[in-house]
Amino acid sequence: xxxxxxxxxxxxxxxxxxxxxxxxxxxxxxxxxxxxxxxxxxxxxxxxxxxxxxxxxxxxxxxxxxxxxxxxxxxxxxxxxxxxxxxxxxxxxxxxxxxxxxxxxxxxxxxxxxxxxxxxxxxxxxxxxxxxxxxxxxxxxxxxxxxxxxxxxxxxxxxxxxxxxxxxxxxxxxxxxxxxxxxxxxxxxxxxxxxxxxxxxxxxxxxxxxxxxxxxxxxxxxxxxxxxxxxxxxxxxxxxxxxxxxxxxxxxxxxxxxxxxxxxxxxxxxxxxxxxxxxxxxxxxxxxxxxxxxxxxxxxxxxxxxxxxxxxxxxxxxxxxxxxxxxxxxxxxxxxxxxxxxxxxxxxxxxxxxxxxxxxxxxxxxxxxxxxxxxxxxxxxxxxx
Amino acid sequence: xxxxxxxxxxxxxxxxxxxxxxxxxxxxxxxxxxxxxxxxxxxxxxxxxxxxxxxxxxxxxxxxxxxxxxxxxxxxxxxxxxxxxxxxxxxxxxxxxxxxxxxxxxxxxxxxxxxxxxxxxxxxxxxxxxxxxxxxxxxxxxxxxxxxxxxxxxxxxxxxxxxxxxxxxxxxxxxxxxxxxxxxxxxxxxxxxxxxxxxxxxxxxxxxxxxxxxxxxxxxxxxxxxxxxxxxxxxxxxxxxxxxxxxxxxxxxxxxxxxxxxxxxxxxxxxxxxxxxxxxxxxxxxxxxxxxxxxxxxxxxxxxxxxxxxxxxxxxxxxxxxxxxxxxxxxxxxxxxxxxxxxxxx
Numbered sequence: 001x002x003x004x005x006x007x008x009x010x011x012x013x014x015x016x017x018x019x020x021x022x023x024x025x026x027x028x029x030x031x032x033x034x035x036x037x038x039x040x041x042x043x044x045x046x047x048x049x050x051x052x053x054x055x056x057x058x059x060x061x062x063x064x065x066x067x068x069x070x071x072x073x074x075x076x077x078x079x080x081x082x083x084x085x086x087x088x089x090x091x092x093x094x095x096x097x098x099x100x101x102x103x104x105x106x107x108x109x110x111x112x113x114x115x116x117x118x119x120x121x122x123x124x125x126x127x128x129x130x131x132x133x134x135x136x137x138x139x140x141x142x143x144x145x146x147x148x149x150x151x152x153x154x155x156x157x158x159x160x161x162x163x164x165x166x167x168x169x170x171x172x173x174x175x176x177x178x179x180x181x182x183x184x185x186x187x188x189x190x191x192x193x194x195x196x197x198x199x200x201x202x203x204x205x206x207x208x209x210x211x212x213x214x215x216x217x218x219x220x221x222x223x224x225x226x227x228x229x230x231x232x233x234x235x236x237x238x239x240x241x242x243x244x245x246x247x248x249x250x251x252x253x254x255x256x257x258x259x260x261x262x263x264x265x266x267x268x269x270x271x272x273x274x275x276x277x278x279x280x281x282x283x284x285x286x287x288x289x290x291x292x293x294x295x296x297x298x299x300x301x302x303x304x305x306x307x308x309x310x311x312x313x314x315x316x317x318x319x320x321x322x323x324x325x326x327x328x329x330x331x332x333x334x335x336x337x338x339x340x341x342x343x344x345x346x347x348x349x350x351x352x353x354x355x356x357x358x359x360x361x362x363x364x365x366x367x368x369x370x371x372x373x374x375x376x377x378x379x380x381x382x383x384x385x
Numbered sequence: 386x387x388x389x390x391x392x393x394x395x396x397x398x399x400x401x402x403x404x405x406x407x408x409x410x411x412x413x414x415x416x417x418x419x420x421x422x423x424x425x426x427x428x429x430x431x432x433x434x435x436x437x438x439x440x441x442x443x444x445x446x447x448x449x450x451x452x453x454x455x456x457x458x459x460x461x462x463x464x465x466x467x468x469x470x471x472x473x474x475x476x477x478x479x480x481x482x483x484x485x486x487x488x489x490x491x492x493x494x495x496x497x498x499x500x501x502x503x504x505x506x507x508x509x510x511x512x513x514x515x516x517x518x519x520x521x522x523x524x525x526x527x528x529x530x531x532x533x534x535x536x537x538x539x540x541x542x543x544x545x546x547x548x549x550x551x552x553x554x555x556x557x558x559x560x561x562x563x564x565x566x567x568x569x570x571x572x573x574x575x576x577x578x579x580x581x582x583x584x585x586x587x588x589x590x591x592x593x594x595x596x597x598x599x600x601x602x603x604x605x606x607x608x609x610x611x612x613x614x615x616x617x618x619x620x621x622x623x624x625x626x627x628x629x630x631x632x633x634x635x636x637x638x639x640x641x642x643x644x645x646x647x648x649x650x651x652x653x654x655x656x657x658x659x660x661x662x663x664x665x666x667x668x669x670x671x672x673x674x675x676x677x678x679x680x681x682x683x684x685x686x687x688x689x690x691x692x693x694x695x696x697x698x699x700x701x702x703x704x705x706x707x708x709x710x711x712x713x714x715x716x717x718x719x720x721x722x723x724x725x726x727x728x729x730x731x
Binding site (some may be wrong): 001004008009010013014017044045046047048049050051119231347348363366367368369370371376 | 425640649650653655704711712714716717718720
């Protein structure tokens with residue numbers, strides 16, 4: 001595949017791995033958080049950690065839109081979907097997220113709710129056109145990458161005069177989540193999560209540009225390297241982070257120059273600004289209520305707002321008691337540290353959200369990397385005897 | 386007495402009606418003018434409720450498979466030939482020679498008779514080419530809205546020759562894993578037609594009957610340990626089945642697995658992994674290391690195995706993991722398919 005294989009080249013990977021090992025100071029540890037689920041997935045799928053020296057470790061961040069969606073929001077979506085007149089259009093990953101009462105959208109569908117998987121918001125608009133007698137609700141989730149398409153769908157519905165298209169908006173914002181992590185006691189005071197730098201978002205940054213990260217780099221003195229989602233992108237970004245740490249620099253660097261500029265996509269930004277406004281706060285799974293971290297529809301577009309149309313109220317539902325998704329999303333724990341991991345919680349029967357999406361830290365580790373836990377356990381057992 | 390006139394079935398404008406499944410004259414007519422006419426063979430012509438056939442000595446193999454693919458017609462095939470190939474392959478994966486098929490149709494009221502005929506003609510052609518006749522069958526009709534055009538269940542019987550002992554539980558550490566060709570063609574061909582997934586592609590379904598290839602393989606290497614066709618769940622899931630059944634681990638090399646460029650691109654675009662995409666005309670074989678080169682040559686010598694390749698080896702592993710050395714240089718688990726990558730694929 002042209003323009004893809006070039007970024008997955010095994011030989012280049014070996015030499016980049018060598019460069020990282022040579023550049024990294026053997027007397028210190030480097031811990032970088034990859035914010036995005038896309039990076040988590042690439043690291044696990046291509047086995048990037050096998051190519052890193054042992055003193056460079058990656059910490060998975062909360063950048064998986066499905067994972068950070070709290071149970072309460074899924075419950076609201078199910079409540080909307082169960083109305084007989086409603087067709088709920090959703091991205092595939094959201095279908096299996098566990099909700100209250102052992103439900104999920106997939107189970108609600110089996111019980112009769114009309115839930116349909118779509119690949120884009122445009123498909124949802126098309127559904128509304130095809131079914132004028134029904135009400136089509138787009139279950140809109142995601143970071144800045146998926147927000148402009150939702151805005152576009154609303155504009156399209158407006159232009160077409162559709163009065164049966166609605167959006168259940170759950171769009172969240174990356175920069176506020178990163179600040180929230182950096183403000184958390186584990187990172188700031190206790191130091192249980194020493195983060196030496198960030199691999200910055202790929203697709204999100206194509207929209208918002210690299211400028212929004214300049215604040216953290218400066219304020220929190222953490223280097224940020226924006227990287228693409230291909231494995232070589234990630235490795236190159238790691239090398240750049242190691243160099244910054246060695247030099248004592250805390251800058252925003254851009255590895256993903258083929259797609260990301262400092263200003264980002266201005267057209268998309270103005271479209272989003274036209275349709276959406278900030279919510280005062282929004283609950284994130286694992287992070288709790290994060291101020292000004294999500295979007296809702298402006299009053300001007302209230303007619304398309306499913307929350308207002310159906311009068312569904314925001315609710316808070318506690319996660320499973322033993323579920324460590326929260327700590328994992330903050331980087332405090334690793335998937336294998338969770339008692340439920342691989343036992344009660346598997347990709348087939350996920351209890352926590354990190355096990356649902358392939359971008360979730362637990363699912364990625366379970367699907368691609370869990371043989372390492374066994375090797376680790378065996379090694380530990382061998383050392384003890 | 387003069388025989389009553391029966392108007393011939395209107396295969397151009399007609400459609401399936403409830404009476405076609407009611408056991409009356411309309412059903413008898415459908416059976417005679419379509420099924421018997423197309424499948425035509427001695428056992429079927431007797432019009433009994435069952436088929437009586439001769440069976441050569443050996444162990445009898447029975448396999449059954451339901452087909453619910455949507456859409457009914459896709460690039461490279463249709464539900465008709467698929468339902469013949471699918472069951473023949475299930476029989477053949479025991480190392481058996483498939484002998485006869487039974488076919489059961491669930492038709493939805495309103496299905497155009499022209500579509501039904503196209504499907505039955507394709508089935509008949511597939512069965513004739515494979516040399517495995519459809520000797521008995523059944524037809525039911527459900528009300529409009531209670532089916533999706535047509536569902537076909539086929540059952541196949543075959544006989545395993547003496548000395549052949551193929552089973553999913555026979556993989557042993559050190560054994561070699563082979564595939565008969567490119568992975569993911571069928572699934573991507575179906576996806577290319579699905580609602581909302583329309584993109585132009587030249588990928589054809591690989592649907593094919595593999596018993597002839599299996600016979601050629603057994604001629605060359607009688608002691609093949611395992612055979613299985615990687616249908617739903619693709620190569621990844623089938624290897625996991627074999628690993629679990631045999632209580633072994635399997636390590637494959639990503640760069641040795643044949644995948645067409647167009648399939649790779651389509652999967653990239655859709656966020657799918659070709660290792661999990663369905664095949665309908667490919668098989669996985671596992672044999673002793675000493676037999677591997679001979680088996681590979683036998684496969685490549687057959688038209689359905691030209692792109693065959695050695696893709697990995699069996700290792701000792703009590704956890705029965707399937708692992709892959711990535712082309713990138715790392716190693717990872719290749720896990721069971723989770724959820725449903727794409728429903729109604731076969």
